[in-house]
Amino acid sequence: MASWGEASxxxxxxxxxxxxxxxxxxxxxxxxxxxxxxxxxLYGRILRSETPHATVMxxxxxxxxxxxxVKAVIPLIEVGNKLRYQGQEIAAVAAETDDIxxxxxxxxxxxxxxxxHVVTEADAxxxxxxxxxxxxxxxxxxPNIREDGDINAGFAEAAVDVEATYHTPVQTHVCLxxxxxxxxxxxxxxxxxxxxxxxxxxxRNDFAQHFELPANQVRVITEHMGGGFGSKFGPGTEGRxxxxxxxxxxxxxxLMLTRKAEHLVxxxxxxxxxxxxxxxxxxxxxxxxxMKGYGTGGISSGAGFTGPxxxxxxxxxxxxxNVAVNAGNQRAMRAxxxxxxxxxxxxxxxxxxxxxxxxxxxxxxxxDPNEVRQAQYTLGAQExxxxxxxxxxxxxxxxxxxGIGLGSGQWGGGGGRGTEARVTINADGTVEAVTGTQDIGTxxxxxxxxIVAEExxxxxxxxxxxxxxxxxxxxxxxxxxxQTTPSVAPVIKTAAAAAKQKLFERxxxxxxxxxxxxxxxxxxxxxxxxxTKTITWKQAAGQLGMESISEGGTWEEDLRQNGAAGTQxxxxxxxTQTGAIRVVKxxxxxxxxLAINRLTTESQINGGVIMGLGQALLxxxxxxxxxxxxxxxxLEDYKVPGTFEIPEIKSIVFDTxxxxxxxxxxxxxxxxxxxxxxxxxxxGVRIRSLPITPxxxxxxxxxxx
Amino acid sequence: MPDKEKKQGxxxxxxxxxxxxxxxxxxxTVAPSVLIGSxxxxxxxxxxxxxxxxxxxNINGKSYQIExxxxxxxxxxxxxxxxxxxxxxxxxxxxxxxxxGECGGCTVMVDGKSVYACMMLAIDxxxxxxxxxxxxxxxxDLHPVQEAFVQHDALxxxxxxxxxxVSSAALLNENxxxxxxxxxxxxxxxxxxxxxxxxIFDAVKTASxxx
Ligand code: FES
Ligand code: FES
Numbered sequence: 001m002a003s004w005g006e007a008s009x010x011x012x013x014x015x016x017x018x019x020x021x022x023x024x025x026x027x028x029x030x031x032x033x034x035x036x037x038x039x040x041x042l043y044g045r046i047l048r049s050e051t052p053h054a055t056v057m058x059x060x061x062x063x064x065x066x067x068x069x070v071k072a073v074i075p076l077i078e079v080g081n082k083l084r085y086q087g088q089e090i091a092a093v094a095a096e097t098d099d100i101x102x103x104x105x106x107x108x109x110x111x112x113x114x115x116x117h118v119v120t121e122a123d124a125x126x127x128x129x130x131x132x133x134x135x136x137x138x139x140x141x142x143p144n145i146r147e148d149g150d151i152n153a154g155f156a157e158a159a160v161d162v163e164a165t166y167h168t169p170v171q172t173h174v175c176l177x178x179x180x181x182x183x184x185x186x187x188x189x190x191x192x193x194x195x196x197x198x199x200x201x202x203x204r205n206d207f208a209q210h211f212e213l214p215a216n217q218v219r220v221i222t223e224h225m226g227g228g229f230g231s232k233f234g235p236g237t238e239g240r241x242x243x244x245x246x247x248x249x250x251x252x253x254x255l256m257l258t259r260k261a262e263h264l265v266x267x268x269x270x271x272x273x274x275x276x277x278x279x280x281x282x283x284x285x286x287x288x289x290x291m292k293g294y295g296t297g298g299i300s301s302g303a304g305f306t307g308p309x310x311x312x313x314x315x316x317x318x319x320x321x322n323v324a325v326n327a328g329n330q331r332a333m334r335a336x337x338x339x340x341x342x343x344x345x346x347x348x349x350x351x352x353x354x355x356x357x358x359x360x361x362x363x364x365x366x367x368d369p370n371e372v373r374q375a376q377y378t379l380g381a382q383e384x385x386x387x388x389x390x391x392x393x394x395x396x397x398x399x400x401x402x403g404i405g406l407g408s409g410q411w412g413g414g415g416g417r418g419t420e421a422r423v424t425i426n427a428d429g430t431v432e433a434v435t436g437t438q439d440i441g442t443x444x445x446x447x448x449x450x451i452v453a454e455e456x457x458x459x460x461x462x463x464x465x466x467x468x469x470x471x472x473x474x475x476x477x478x479x480x481x482x483q484t485t486p487s488v489a490p491v492i493k494t495a496a497a498a499a500k501q502k503l504f505e506r507x508x509x510x511x512x513x514x515x516x517x518x519x520x521x522x523x524x525x526x527x528x529x530x531x532t533k534t535i536t537w538k539q540a541a542g543q544l545g546m547e548s549i550s551e552g553g554t555w556e557e558d559l560r561q562n563g564a565a566g567t568q569x570x571x572x573x574x575x576t577q578t579g580a581i582r583v584v585k586x587x588x589x590x591x592x593x594l595a596i597n598r599l600t601t602e603s604q605i606n607g608g609v610i611m612g613l614g615q616a617l618l619x620x621x622x623x624x625x626x627x628x629x630x631x632x633x634x635l636e637d638y639k640v641p642g643t644f645e646i647p648e649i650k651s652i653v654f655d656t657x658x659x660x661x662x663x664x665x666x667x668x669x670x671x672x673x674x675x676x677x678x679x680x681x682x683x684g685v686r687i688r689s690l691p692i693t694p695x696x697x698x699x700x701x702x703x704x705x
Numbered sequence: 706m707p708d709k710e711k712k713q714g715x716x717x718x719x720x721x722x723x724x725x726x727x728x729x730x731x732x733x734t735v736a737p738s739v740l741i742g743s744x745x746x747x748x749x750x751x752x753x754x755x756x757x758x759x760x761x762x763n764i765n766g767k768s769y770q771i772e773x774x775x776x777x778x779x780x781x782x783x784x785x786x787x788x789x790x791x792x793x794x795x796x797x798x799x800x801x802x803x804x805x806g807e808c809g810g811c812t813v814m815v816d817g818k819s820v821y822a823c824m825m826l827a828i829d830x831x832x833x834x835x836x837x838x839x840x841x842x843x844x845x846d847l848h849p850v851q852e853a854f855v856q857h858d859a860l861x862x863x864x865x866x867x868x869x870x871v872s873s874a875a876l877l878n879e880n881x882x883x884x885x886x887x888x889x890x891x892x893x894x895x896x897x898x899x900x901x902x903x904x905i906f907d908a909v910k911t912a913s914x915x916x
Binding site for chain 2: 026259
């Protein structure tokens with residue numbers, strides 16, 4: 001059975017290793033799609049609708065075409081078709097400079113017949129709302145209903161119950177490198193595209209299908225990419241447009257979304273509004289849960305969220321619908337559906353605990369069936385100093401009041417089949433590892449190098465890792481669902497083991513020992529029964545003469561595990577005069593399985609917590625009901641966390657076993673619930689709608705007074 | 706009209722392309738595909754009234770001659786500019802992220818002070834010493850800030866990193882021993898979406914001990 005061995009035997013696995021791409025990234029040498037400068041390259045731009053709902057009556061491209069420096073202008077919608085959200089594509093240009101492309105966009109005239117729009121969930125669900133999705137009566141999908149047990153019996157058994165409505169708004173991904181591509185036709189039949197993507201092979205296959213090319217004649221390259229968070233799987237209209245512009249001009253074309261378009265069309269986390277009633281028995285057992293909720297994913301569906309979440313409820317009913325509005329489509333965003341659901345559930349848990357007169361931590365201990373989290377509760381409570389919380393919420397004195405709260409989360413991250421890889425040992429002792437995955441910032445290159453180096457007794461810097469290129473034809477899945485490391489690591493591990501075995505077979509005669517007696521040391525290979533027999537790695541590889549060893553690997557179930565539990569504790573301080581909220585500290589206890597690289601794992605936990613903090617306190621897409629436009633489609637008014645918002649973060653890599661689990665998503669899940677509960681503990685009034693902003697705090701305090 | 710079939714190597718029609726971009730199914734006429742021919746462009750060129758200027762910039766200790774428009778930003782020159790000798794300047798470390806002085810992704814040093822290159826016109830950078838992230842290391846020897854960022858893993862996707870590196874170096878130029886609060890203030894003009902801040906603070910601390 002394949003295994004990662006014991007921690008005590010590991011020289012690299014599980015240690016803190018600085019990332020291989022670090023030097024390129026700190027010197028500006030790392031080339032992102034946005035940085036590709038091909039000779040004679042043109043710049044593409046897209047004209048987008050400012051109108052949220054309209055029929056296109058005509059498009060006049062002639063003035064744009066006539067502008068010097070413009071090389072191509074193409075329509076992206078047919079006359080007679082409908083535009084259904086602000087930002088939808090109308091036409092595209094390619095020009096010699098980006099400024100000329102910008103000018104050309106302004107010279108395109110579009111004749112629109114405006115249609116009535118709705119951009120908020122409430123407006124869309126109103127009785128007299130215009131129908132904006134023909135297939136959804138009242139702009140709502142069929143409800144998705146899940147039932148378990150018997151809620152009536154459950155509520156009959158309950159000693160206390162709580163009824164509340166929780167809301168989270170639409171959030172956008174805000175990838176700092178916007179979605180974009182550089183497309184270049186090598187000839188009629190061969191296409192190269194640099195893509196800022198989380199899925200090199202998915203994008204390759206999309207282009208191959210769309211442009212009717214054999215897949216192996218499309219090369220997609222993603223050496224580095226500037227953030228995706230779930231929004232960068234397909235090429236999108238912008239990708240296909242870049243390729244089309246390159247095709248008709250015969251030149252390389254770079255087309256990156258503007259910051260505004262990134263907010264409007266490149267995906268978002270759907271909103272959630274849920275009305276829930278839940279009951280518990282006197283001894284603190286959660287017994288009944290009845291929830292009805294909705295969310296919007298824009299004009300598309302996909303606005304799901306979890307609930308009930310994490311805690312065991314024997315009797316539950318949950319009903320969710322999608323609401324259509326005239327806004328850009330949702331896309332998966334870091335742990336889709338979970339942070340919203342977790343915020344509501346953890347708020348609800350605290351509300352129930354209070355009704356029971358029970359410590360919220362105790363209430364969770366009774367109702368959380370997950371053993372890992374049970375252990376995490378103990379550790380996290382110690383780290384934050386849970387005993388310091390206000391036993392009576394809001395009872396602190398003074399203007400600035402502090403509070404402590406907690407939240408929980410659960411994720412899969414077990415990886416899957418579908419990755420091919422090759423590990424090669426060359427006669428000069430150099431080592432290469434190649435696979436078609438991509439490094440979206442989590443540091444998979446370094447993880448691959450660590451695994452190979454551990455297997456061969458080398459240093460990570462001795463391993464040349466090649467990822468982010470479809471060219472060698474070694475596919476791997478998209479980086480989503482926290483699946484990259486658990487999908488890739490087992491294949492790399494078995495490929496390296498197979499290559500090592502081949503090398504051992506070659507040198508066993510030389511060392512006059514059976515193959516099974518050979519071991520790697522540090523830069524050496526030796527005979528375990530006679531340690532005087534040893535040669536260096538280089539000498540061993542030298543035996544290959546003109547050949548090299550190159551082996552593939554297989555995905556072994558035993559090397560990875562599904563299921564990542566997490567819990568977080570937050571301490572906040574609230575200025576009761578201004579409503580300002582400062583997160584003082586967050587303790588994140590995150591199950592990671594075997595964290596191959598502890599350093600980059602900690603980075604990911606920090607990152608998840610900070611994104612969760614943004615959701616809790618800052619982020620919200622504002623739509624203007626009158627014009628139907630997004631009011632904060634920039635980085636000034638759409639707030640993401642900056643240096644001032646960053647609390648002390650204690651990221652605890654809670655490794656419970658020696659199997660790999662992905663951890664890109666789960667650390668963002670418990671944060672909003674933990675912060676919301678800490679706010680309540682500080683001021684004794686509950687904010688049930690994210691983001692928790694100073695105005696909401698002041699309103700709540702005024703109402704309480 | 707130039708031959709629009711010229712680049713039809715893949716046999717995909719305009720109609721099919723449009724279908725694929727997901728614009729719905731209502732049948733309608735399509736505006737014609739347009740490939741701008743050289744004659745048409747040349748005609749229009751005659752009426753071109755945009756005034757260009759050739760300026761000289763000193764970037765990372767090297768002098769460049771570049772033709773710019775009045776509106777050309779320093780960032781555009783660094784990333785997309787072509788020297789009058791015909792070579793790309795290609796200093797793509799500084800990034801355009803927000804395009805309005807909000808994120809710090811484009812930060813460079815101008816006479817030792819950090820500046821948003823997206824907010825500075827190229828013509829205003831004449832006669833000044835411009836240092837980009839590419840100019841901080843001394844050959845293979847990284848700047849202490851760069852070294853500390855790698856050591857502390859103060860980067861994930863790395864897209865914001867060049868901006869943070871330059872801002873941190875500029876901060877240490879002014880305050881060689883900043884507290885965490887001073888680091889937060891000094892880097893408040895930079896944004897990281899991956900959430901690398903805690904390790905950035907650690908890295909700047911470490912660098913401050915070395916410098
Ligand atoms: S791109 Fe210059 S500050 Fe954001
Ligand atoms: S490292 Fe990705 S945005 Fe900062």
